[in-house]
């Protein structure tokens with residue numbers, strides 16, 4: 001049985017929707033996009049990035065559109081001053097923490113909300129060395145926006161391998177393995193799901209990584225052979 | 239409560255004994271390892287992972303989330319120095335600095351968030367011993383490790399029998415009229431008990447002030463089974479220590495309230511979550527539960543009725559966020575303390591996804607009183623919007639810090655000057671921080687404010703958890719603000735962006751304020767960060783993390799003075 005549709009108002013426009021949809025789905029039904037960072041069809045929505053927040057009349061705080069369900073007679077404002085300030089400030093704070101140079105979607109959002117990537121001078125950035133510890137992908141966590149997608153894809157949402165966890169806390173939250181072991185020493189099966197869902201190129205396939213570094217395919221082949229040799233050497237010695 | 243473990247074989251035995259419970263024993267198992275071996279090694283972590291069937295990576299995730307768990311061994315003597323907004327105003331940072339500089343071999347020191355010993359600032363925790371009013375000269379090895387709070391109140395209804403310096407026995411409790419409220423409640427059906435609590439008008443004392451009877455009714459009527467009762471003594475809100483005083487002073491009274499609540503909502507199993515920084519209180523609680531079980535007040539057919547209830551203690555391990563109710567559930571379930579998205583609410587989907595009532599300790603202590611004295615008498619105390627007695631934790635620059643029970647509403651002035659004895663050393667009042675770190679500053683001009691919901695709400699203020707922190711005119715408020723900001727940055731769980739990023743940016747700006755190096759545009763930045771956290775954060779921590787700081791710069795703009803544009807080189 002499909003439930004009776006209800007009526008809500010989005011930016012002055014009255015529409016009729018199923019009571020089971022999220023605010024984001026309702027907004028999409030009138031052809032409007034909601035900006036998101038953490039949201040992905042394949043992973044569980046945890047309401048992390050809060051970029052999708054909208055104003056609901058009568059509510060004390062803004063509502064995350066990805067996880068909030070519609071209710072009868074809800075009145076939404078998707079572009080109010082409060083909404084714009086929150087989205088802009090989140091993007092500015094993110095720019096001051098993370099390398100977003102390979103995240104074109106977020107770059108676009110920064111333009112859309114006229115966010116100033118230099119808004120926070122003297123901000124402590126989350127810097128980390130590039131982790132190049134396996135033949136399949138490279139982890140450059142300076143680009144990580146903590147969307148949780150890789151952890152979710154490795155765990156309950158796709159692969160059930162559980163090689164990754166959230167580590168640290170607060171601003172120093174990071175993606176961790178068991179005692180931060182290199183990937184080959186974890187339960188990782190190199191399925192590549194984490195790389196596929198990463199929105200910022202923090203996780204990047206090896207070939208793409210080398211191409212980005214200006215190598216051509218011959219050099220890459222040579223490099224890989226060298227690496228395989230040295231890793232089998234390591235095994236013998238270790 | 240873990241058995242004494244000194245070697246790996248004993249630890250394996252312990253793991254065997256908890257194996258069948260699975261992941262919910264993860265935090266207890268890690269705490270036991272930390273206490274036994276002073277750190278958690280990869281070998282120990284692997285054994286835990288196998289025994290409780292928890293992925294290896296998740297164990298690292300746990301150790302890194304809970305600050306009392308360590309990868310590197312701590313010293314034989316570990317000194318945790320509180321740097322909360324009360325201790326900070328009493329030179330805690332200098333104390334930490336001196337202690338670290340002069341640490342003997344085998345001694346490690348660490349700055350920690352509020353220890354809940356604010357009436358004895360500056361305070362430290364030496365292994366599992368609490369020491370208050372510490373100076374660099376204090377002999378930490380001889381301190382008895384128990385800090386007592388002074389209880390005050392002209393009419394003491396909740397704290398009538400509260401006394402810390404005695405051994406609490408069931409016999410004593412019964413002699414003083416213990417379990418009368420329970421017996422009275424059991425004369426009624428669970429529905430009637432809930433109705434009585436609703437009529438009493440009792441509101442939660444954990445900070446949010448939700449009507450207790452309504453909460454109970456929600457869980458009682460929810461369809462899932464089993465149902466759980468959870469008691470929240472995470473008590474990590476800076477400036478708050480009343481629940482510790484209640485537990486040390488009258489532990490059986492808390493148990494009485496718990497039994498009435500369990501009976502009313504139909505819970506057969508309860509968890510008492512108590513912060514890891516209260517080791518002595520944990521012992522008292524454990525002793526109380528053991529006595530009650532032996533006497534048949536816990537277990538099957540309590541007082542000969544169709545009423546079964548068991549209560550389990552769970553210790554926190556250094557995470558303020560685990561006081562947030564859904565983060566607390568996650569913690570009991572053996573996970574990092576990440577708050578959940580609400581709805582669904584705990585009354586229908588709480589602990590293990592089941593209907594759950596979670597209550598603060600002070601809330602629970604009000605329950606027996608309601609059944610002892612009746613609704614009418616109960617409602618004659620407090621104010622119409624929040625009836626009943628209320629506890630305030632008074633700390634900072636006052637002559638008599640401690641816990642104050644208030645049955646007839648008082649003003650801030652009466653609390654600080656009348657009951658608390660005023661500001662010591664002839665100093666003047668500079669500011670009051672009302673409601674804890676999540677509260678707001680009140681200036682001296684507002685001292686005649688009545689401490690009731692009715693008077694405070696229109697001003698955007700709240701009693702919160704009842705913390706009242708007093709600052710005299712010698713205190714550098716910028717130090718207090720930076721300590722507050724550090725607290726939130728340290729305690730943010732990191733789940734949602736506004737708070738994960740905003741608490742850090744906020745802390746950086748307050749550090750510049752303290753150093754006198756404010757940048758052009760910092761006030762704007764502070765406000766944008768603060769409003770965004772309030773508006774867009776996932777849980778109450780982020781939503782209140784800027785309140786105190788923004789209230790201060792609004793009241794005292796001189797705290798943040800930007801450089802004169804004319805004198806700045808472009």
Ligand SMILES: Cc1cc2nc3c(=O)[nH]c(=O)nc-3n(C[C@H](O)[C@H](O)[C@H](O)COP(=O)(O)O)c2cc1C
Pocket residue numbers: 441442443444445446447448450470471472473474475558559560561562563564596597598599601602777778779
């Ligand atoms: C960050 C945060 C920390 C909290 N800490 C505590 C705490 O230490 N003790 C407590 O009783 N409630 C705390 N709360 C409130 C709880 O989420 C919950 O509302 C309360 O335990 C409900 O009990 P009550 O209705 O009896 O007040 C906290 C809330 C937040 C957002």
Ligand code: SF4
Pocket residue numbers: 143144145146147148149150151175194197198199200201202203
């Ligand atoms: S590595 Fe990529 S997928 Fe994983 S949390 Fe970071 S940004 Fe998200």
Ligand code: SF4
Pocket residue numbers: 559576577729730731732733734735737738775776777778779780781
């Ligand atoms: S507001 Fe802060 S503490 Fe709460 S979920 Fe977000 S990051 Fe975690």
